[in-house]
Amino acid sequence: MSKTLQIEVDPLLCASQERIITGQLPYGELKQIQQDIDVSSSPISVDLMFSRVGKFVVLTGRISSNLVLQCAACLELTDITVDIDVKLALINNEDRLSLVPDGYEPYLFEGDRLLMSELIESEVVLVLPSIARHDVCPIELPNSSTSKDFMSEAEVKKNPFEALANFKKH
């Protein structure tokens, strides 16, 4: 059964127990990115472990999902694969920012409790494109399909490939 990730944990205690956090964050529980993604997006899957590196509490593991966003060009939906290799040093004191161990990204939180869902979403926000676009849109773009300029431009673009194909034959 899937456990909720809307949980507040004590990072120090979790580190001493080497606690593992696994589960899924469904669309309905998203707070920061819900408006940016489509309801057909997969839940965000997490497999994370607390531990210690020196005096730091670190969180390592994976955050992954297949999110669905609207393409800014054609307005159809486009899939974005999220696969984050998590290596965070958890700090609640900015003075320690410069001491974060090599290879770890600092994650600043307030107080002594950490809301897992908030951390997970914050990490996904970092990799989400500010403007989603297909590499190649599956449909003709509405603002150019009837334009003669677009047609001629498409023909011009086609030619180099034909030339190349002919060249290879000889």
Ligand SMILES: [Zn+2]
């Ligand atoms: Zn598109």
